[in-house]
Structures are given as C-alpha cells and as structure tokens.
Amino acid sequence: MNIIIEQTKEDASQKAYEIFCEAIENGAKVFGLATGSTPEMLYDKIIASDLDFSNAISVNLDEYVGLAGTHPHSYQYYMKDKLFKHKPFKECYVPNGLNDEATEVARYDQILEEHPIDLQLLGIGQNGHIAFNEPGTSFDSLTHKIKLTESTIQVNKRFFVNEDEMPHYAYSMGLASIMKAKKIILLAFGEEKAQAIKDLATVETADEAIPASILINHPDATIIVDAAAASLIK
Numbered sequence: 001m002n003i004i005i006e007q008t009k010e011d012a013s014q015k016a017y018e019i020f021c022e023a024i025e026n027g028a029k030v031f032g033l034a035t036g037s038t039p040e041m042l043y044d045k046i047i048a049s050d051l052d053f054s055n056a057i058s059v060n061l062d063e064y065v066g067l068a069g070t071h072p073h074s075y076q077y078y079m080k081d082k083l084f085k086h087k088p089f090k091e092c093y094v095p096n097g098l099n100d101e102a103t104e105v106a107r108y109d110q111i112l113e114e115h116p117i118d119l120q121l122l123g124i125g126q127n128g129h130i131a132f133n134e135p136g137t138s139f140d141s142l143t144h145k146i147k148l149t150e151s152t153i154q155v156n157k158r159f160f161v162n163e164d165e166m167p168h169y170a171y172s173m174g175l176a177s178i179m180k181a182k183k184i185i186l187l188a189f190g191e192e193k194a195q196a197i198k199d200l201a202t203v204e205t206a207d208e209a210i211p212a213s214i215l216i217n218h219p220d221a222t223i224i225v226d227a228a229a230a231s232l233i234k
C-alpha cells in the first residue's frame with residue numbers, strides 16, 4: 001500500500017485523475033466508482049477532459065436500501081448527476097435499492113463476476129469504512145445488506161434535505177469483491193478523515209475493526225490524501 005500526501009484536495013484529485021488516465025492508457029475498461037463528497041473534484045476533472053468512456057463499464061460500490069434510482073438522494077441519481085450525464089459510459093451498474101435483499105445480492109454479485117474491475121475508486125468513512133462496509137464486516141464479504149452505524153448516519157444525513165429520510169440500511173459491495181480489483185485508489189480529504197487515515201497508515205495487520213485496513217494486503221493500492229487528512233501521520 002502506497003500513501004501519497006498532496007497539499008490540497010485539488011492536487012490530490014489531480015493525482016487521482018492522472019492515475020485514471022494512466023489506467024485507461026493501459027487498457028482499463030471497468031471502473032469501480034464511488035459516491036460522496038470526496039470524488040466530486042475528480043469527476044469534474046474527468047468531465048472537463050477528453051477522456052472517452054463510451055466503451056467503458058462502471059460498477060458502483062453501494063446504494064441506500066429503499067431509495068429508487070430516481071430519488072435525488074440515491075447514489076444512482078448522484079452518479080447520473082455528477083458524472084454519467086456529462087460523460088457517457090457504455091454500461092453503468094449501481095445496486096438497486098428497491099430490490100429485496102436476496103435478489104439484489106445475487107444480481108450484483110453476478111454483475112461483479114461478469115465485469116472484473118480494473119480500477120476501483122474509494123473514499124473512506126470517519127469510522128474507517130470503505131463502501132458501506134462498516135467496522136466488523138467480514139473481510140470475506142461479497143455484496144450484502146448492511147445496517148449503517150450511528151456514526152455513518154450522523155455524517156451522511158447532511159446530504160438529506162429532510163434528515164429523517166436518511167435510510168438506515170444499504171446494499172454494499174463486499175470487502176472481498178473490492179480486493180479483487182486490479183488497482184485501487186482511495187481518496188481522503190479534510191481533518192475529519194485524519195484519524196481514519198492514521199489508523200490505516202499505522203495498522204500492522206489487517207483488522208476487521210478497521211475495514212480499510214484490508215487494503216494493506218492489496219498488491220496495488222494507493223492512498224491519496226490532502227495535508228489535513230495526513231495531519232496525524234506526519
């Protein structure tokens with residue numbers, strides 16, 4: 001696992017953008033994509049570029065259970081709004097929050113089986129989660145339904161106009177599925193991520209209490225942080 005510290009979020013997003021460009025030059029066709037505030041600047045750079053994704057496939061990390069893809073707070077809506085409507089992909093997969101658990105888990109695992117991920121983009125939660133794999137999630141997990149922790153609910157409800165509408169369950173790609181990606185980039189910005197980055201940077205053995213720590217066992221994982229997120233590891 002390689003850690004790159006950039007001064008600003010802008011510099012860190014530029015670095016991530018360069019890794020995207022390099023992966024595309026090397027033939028990457030399937031991109032594991034993430035939502036949240038962290039990837040927005042990277043998506044803006046992709047939109048402003050002449051990179052062509054018309055033959056590419058995207059497979060997203062997670063979705064809130066109970067939200068239709070047309071709901072403005074769903075991750076499917078986020079992806080259309082922040083990326084796909086500006087930069088078309090050939091096929092875009094996001095878990096379907098309206099499907100029952102058995103159907104969705106089987107459907108999404110099949111999609112992942114058919115489309116091995118070349119480049120996986122990740123954010124990190126303040127509690128060390130990646131996708132919605134909350135602390136304690138098995139490192140062997142595939143797609144699953146997960147109850148969001150109180151910490152994640154408190155952090156993410158800022159996105160909801162009516163905070164009580166924030167779902168308490170999500171469908172998430174599992175940690176074993178994330179580890180199958182050929183290459184992984186994790187982005188983290190701001191001092192609120194500093195503790196999670198310290199935990200990740202200093203852990204000696206991957207520990208299910210810190211989901212992101214599984215990345216220390218990945219052969220090609222790069223963590224790109226701004227100075228604020230790196231403030232506890234300097």
Ligand code: PGA
Pocket residue numbers: 035036037038039123124125126129130131
């Ligand atoms: P954020 O979320 O990008 O909105 O900080 C990241 C995450 O929770 O994984």
